[in-house]
Amino acid sequence: MVQAGDVRFTIADVPGLIEGASEGKGLGHNFLRHVERCAALVHVLDCGTLEADRDPLTDLAIIEQELDKYAVDMSYAGVDGEVVPLNERPKLVVLNKVDLPDGRDMAEFVRPELEQRGYRVFEVSATSHEGLRQLSFAMGEIVMAARKAVAIAPPKVAAPVLRPRAVNESGFKIRREEKNLEPLFRVLGEKPVRWVKQTDFTNEEAIGYLADRLAKLGIENELFKMGAVPGDTVVIGEEDGVVFDWEPTMMAGAELLATPRGTDIRVADIGDRPTRSQKRDEQLERREAKAAARAELEAERKAGIWTESVSGRRLPKPLKESGLEAGNDD
Numbered sequence: 595m596v597q598a599g600d601v602r603f604t605i606a607d608v609p610g611l612i613e614g615a616s617e618g619k620g621l622g623h624n625f626l627r628h629v630e631r632c633a634a635l636v637h638v639l640d641c642g643t644l645e646a647d648r649d650p651l652t653d654l655a656i657i658e659q660e661l662d663k664y665a666v667d668m669s670y671a672g673v674d675g676e677v678v679p680l681n682e683r684p685k686l687v688v689l690n691k692v693d694l695p696d697g698r699d700m701a702e703f704v705r706p707e708l709e710q711r712g713y714r715v716f717e718v719s720a721t722s723h724e725g726l727r728q729l730s731f732a733m734g735e736i737v738m739a740a741r742k743a744v745a746i747a748p749p750k751v752a753a754p755v756l757r758p759r760a761v762n763e764s765g766f767k768i769r770r771e772e773k774n775l776e777p778l779f780r781v782l783g784e785k786p787v788r789w790v791k792q793t794d795f796t797n798e799e800a801i802g803y804l805a806d807r808l809a810k811l812g813i814e815n816e817l818f819k820m821g822a823v824p825g826d827t828v829v830i831g832e833e834d835g836v837v838f839d840w841e842p843t844m845m846a847g848a849e850l851l852a853t854p855r856g857t858d859i860r861v862a863d864i865g866d867r868p869t870r871s872q873k874r875d876e877q878l879e880r881r882e883a884k885a886a887a888r889a890e891l892e893a894e895r896k897a898g899i900w901t902e903s904v905s906g907r908r909l910p911k912p913l914k915e916s917g918l919e920a921g922n923d924d
Contacts, residue, residue: 596734603734606631606632626664633684634683634740635685636687636733637654637686638688638690639690641689641692641697642690642696650700650704651707664680686732686733686736687716688729689704690719691719693719693722705717714732716732765783765811766785766812766816768780768816770820776826776827777822778828778829779840780835781808781831786808787835790804790831826839826840827840828840
C-alpha cells in the first residue's frame with residue numbers, strides 16, 4: 595500500500611517480462627494476469643545494466659510488444675462492460691539506478707527520446723530514494739482519475755441475444771429408469787412439464803387436449819423407439835411428476851374422431867388414479883373389516899356355535915350340545 599497525500603492505493607510489483615511472455619515463457623502468463631487488475635502501468639527500466647545487448651529503450655520495446663500480444667480476460671471489464679487493453683492504459687516510465695554514474699548518464703541519454711514518444715518520465719533511485727516522492731504523487735493522480743472515471747461511467751446494458759432453437763431439437767428428452775423391477779420412462783422438458791402443470795385433470799376435455807399436444811410434440815414416437823410397450827409407466831416431470839400407464843396410438847388423435855373431446859385412452863386414467871391418501875383409507879377399511887370378521891368368529895367360537903377339529907376345520911355343534919333346543923313346527 596502507498597499513501598500519496600490523501601490518496602491511498604495498491605502497487606503490484608511484477609517481475610520483468612522477457613520476450614515471449616505473452617505466450618507463457620518465463621511464467622509470463624502468471625505475471626500478466628496480475629497486470630490485468632491494474633488501472634495503470636509503471637515501467638521501471640534499469641539504467642545501470644552492464645549487459646552489452648541491453649538498454650532501457652530495447653527493454654521497453656520488449657515490454658510493449660508483449661503487452662500488445664496479451665489478450666485481457668473479459669472478467670476484468672469495467673462498469674461499462676469495456677476491457678481496456680494493457681498497452682492502452684495510463685503509463686509512466688521510471689529510469690532507475692540514477693545513483694550510479696553510468697545510470698545517470700544513461701537516464702539523461704534516453705529521457706528525451708522517451709518524452710518525445712509521449713511518456714511521462716521519472717528518474718529515481720531505489721537505493722537513495724531520489725525521485726520516489728514525485729513518482730508516488732504522479733501515480734496517485736492517475737489512480738484518482740481512474741476512480742472518478744469509474745464513478746461517472748454509466749453501466750452498460752448488454753444487448754439481448756436471441757438464440758434460435760435448432761431445427762432438429764425436440765424440446766424434450768426421455769430417460770429410461772427402473773422401479774420395482776419394472777421399466778419406467780420419465781419425460782423431461784420445458785414444454786411437456788409446463789403443459790402438465792397447466793392441465794386440469796378433473797376436466798376430460800383438458801386431458802384430451804394434453805394428450806394431443808404430447809403426441810404432436812413427438813413423445814409417443816420417441817417412446818416407441820426406446821422400447822416402451824403398452825402398459826408401461828410413464829412419468830412427466832421429476833419425482834413429483836404426473837404418472838400414467840401408457841396406451842399408445844399409432845396415429846395420434848385418429849381414434850378420437852368418433853369420440854367426444856376428453857375420452858382419450860392414452861391418459862384417460864390420470865384423473866381416476868387414486869391418490870396416496872385414498873389408498874391409505876382403502877387399506878385401513880380392509881384391515882378394519884378383517885378385524886371385525888375375526889372378532890365375530892371368535893365370539894361364535896366362545897358361544898359354542900362351532901369348534902375346530904384336529905385338521906383345523908370348523909365343525910358346527912349339535913343343537914342340544916350347543917345349548918339350543920329345536921322348536922316345534924306347530
